[in-house]
Amino acid sequence: xxxxxxxxxxxxxxxxxxxxxxxxxxxxxxxxxxxxxxxxxxxxxxxxxxxxxxxxxxxxxxxxxxxxxxxxxxxxxxxxxxxxxxxxxxxxxxxxxxxxxxxxxxxxxxxxxxxxxxxxxxxxxxxxxxxxxxxxxxxxxxxxxxxxxxxxxxxxxxxxxxxxxxxxxxxxxxxxxxxxxxxxxxxxxxxxxxxxxxxxxxx
Numbered sequence: 749x750x751x752x753x754x755x756x757x758x759x760x761x762x763x764x765x766x767x768x769x770x771x772x773x774x775x776x777x778x779x780x781x782x783x784x785x786x787x788x789x790x791x792x793x794x795x796x797x798x799x800x801x802x803x804x805x806x807x808x809x810x811x812x813x814x815x816x817x818x819x820x821x822x823x824x825x826x827x828x829x830x831x832x833x834x835x836x837x838x839x840x841x842x843x844x845x846x847x848x849x850x851x852x853x854x855x856x857x858x859x860x861x862x863x864x865x866x867x868x869x870x871x872x873x874x875x876x877x878x879x880x881x882x883x884x885x886x887x888x889x890x891x892x893x894x895x896x897x898x899x900x901x902x903x904x905x906x907x908x909x910x911x912x913x914x915x916x917x918x919x920x921x922x923x924x925x926x927x928x929x930x931x932x933x934x935x936x937x938x939x940x941x942x943x944x945x946x947x948x949x950x951x
Contacts, residue, residue, distance in 0.1 A: 749795075764765060767793075769931050771931070771932070771939075772932065774795055774796075774931055775793050775795070775834035775842065775930060776793070776831045776832070777832040777838070778807060778823075778829050778832070779830045780818055781849060783831045784851075784852065785852070786852055786854050788854065788856075790808060790817070790818070790819050790845055792807050792808065793902075795807050798904060798914055799832050800941035803881075803907040804905065804907070805883060805907060808891075808902050809901045810899065811900055813897070814874075814893060816874070817901075818851050823885055823903050827872065828869040828871045828882070829883050829885070830872070830880055831865060832873060832881075833877060833929055834930055836929075837928065838874075839938065840859060841859040841876065845859045845861075852944050861875075864899075867882060868882050869884060870932045873911070878913040878915070878916040878926075878927055879911070880910075881907045882908050882911075883906060884906050884937030887904040889901070889902040890902075900928070924941055928941065
């Protein structure tokens, strides 16, 4: 075994180890609305479930030199955002939204995605996703880095409305083979849903 002390590694080396080890990671495509009304969209693979009662999601938005990105800033200002599940059909457009644009430019327009009005929040989603979840901001937690320059904003969102396509949701279950989700690996690599198997939980 190779043993490494993270304190002796650079930030880039730690990133490469974490992003290459903690795989596969689902990709959240998050839309937010700026105070000027610009619809922002960006993908995030530091994304997971926090709780189911109430339904809570986490999205970690990395800062740049201690400065919050548009997604985190907008979510904190508007107290809301929409999380979409990235799949084989929309991953190309979602990847385009990772482009670095100024806050007054919309990644949604750049990627040719179609805005769709939300039911319970002011932030629109996009119609190209088979699953999207309207969220209100439960909490935003600055973490890592230093006290004056945190490394990220951890957004905890409470789901207030689900939107699911008929093909991906049947009889109270999400049908993974129809959702066709993609996951993030390291570097520029992604993965499709592979072979599935079952294991019974011990009693």
